[in-house]
Amino acid sequence: MIRIERRLPARVDFAQRRLTLPYAERCKSRLRVHLDNDEEAGLFLPRGTVLRGGDQLQADDGRVIELLASAEALYRVQAAPDSKDPHFDLLRAAYHLGNRHVPVQLQPGVLLLERDGVLRELLLRLGLRVSEAIAPFEPEAGAYGGGHRHDHDVSGGMLGEQLSRLAHGDSAPDFSGQQFHLLR
Template sequence: MIRATQVRPHYRWNEAAADTVVLGFDDRHRRRMTMTGTRGLEFLLDLQQAVALRSGDALVLEDGRLVEVVAAAEQLLEIRGTDPSHLVRLAWHLGNRHLPTQIVGKGLRIRHDHVIEAMVKGLGARVIEIEAPFDPEGGAYAGDGHDGGHDAAHAHHDHGHDHAGHDHKHHAYGHHNHDHHGHSHAHDHEH
């Protein structure tokens, strides 16, 4: 099976793509995985380290052909604040829980989660259920999202540590077992 061993960052390529893969958020952060394009091209993603793929990236096959990455539509919550200051406060609460969050126009997008939905509504947010591609921020250590840095793995697994004098667990809601940086993480989902 032909392998894809490199990634060209989003839209930094102009050749015609041989095929396209439509991937959800979880499948866009892998090191090794068999994939099938929308036109039937089968290949093995075989990177040296896990990379956070973004919509518009190209996977480079061993023979030089490119496969375009497209983010799949997912069930999301779009969170709106009453004003910019309120939105920043809401963003702080999401960040404090290490939730992958996408910043859009006048709101924030997260994966659908009823517990977080109740929390932000309790903080006065307006919440809209949508279906759209999910492309969250990479984090402070992510660079252009292709270095496989610590934050990408950090955002995807549970861990307990102390924040401002209170101990709590963080959750990457909706995640299961994933291959990150060559090793697996199991996730518990207690609330």
């Protein structure tokens, strides 16, 4: 099994292999995966890393691997055709989704999110049009640059994380030896 421990800071002209992952798997820093040629690999990236389609990774043997975002089952949310203020309707929906920490991909006039029946009902009650889509999912990274984090990484700057580090120190369990789940 090859080890992948590094995301390249800049794109190179070529990649020897490809790795296709859904968003939920691109948020994991430790993961057993299979490359496009079915070769087994292990991701060992810094905690809090969120991979994006188009990122390039480097394996321990020097090979460059291009990451592709897989197509996923999503909801496409738009203002109703008869909306008096479609921009406000989408803004209100984004507020309610953000309040629930739901990852959302923003496009002009459209919100994309992972399918969830409860969220669909909420959006319909807000008067929005919700349709199903299959597409790569690339949600917003957030105002602080990365994905939504609940770890207690020393680089975290949010007040709650700082207070947690003060209260708990380095006593958080280390899961770096955790077993991987096989994806096929």
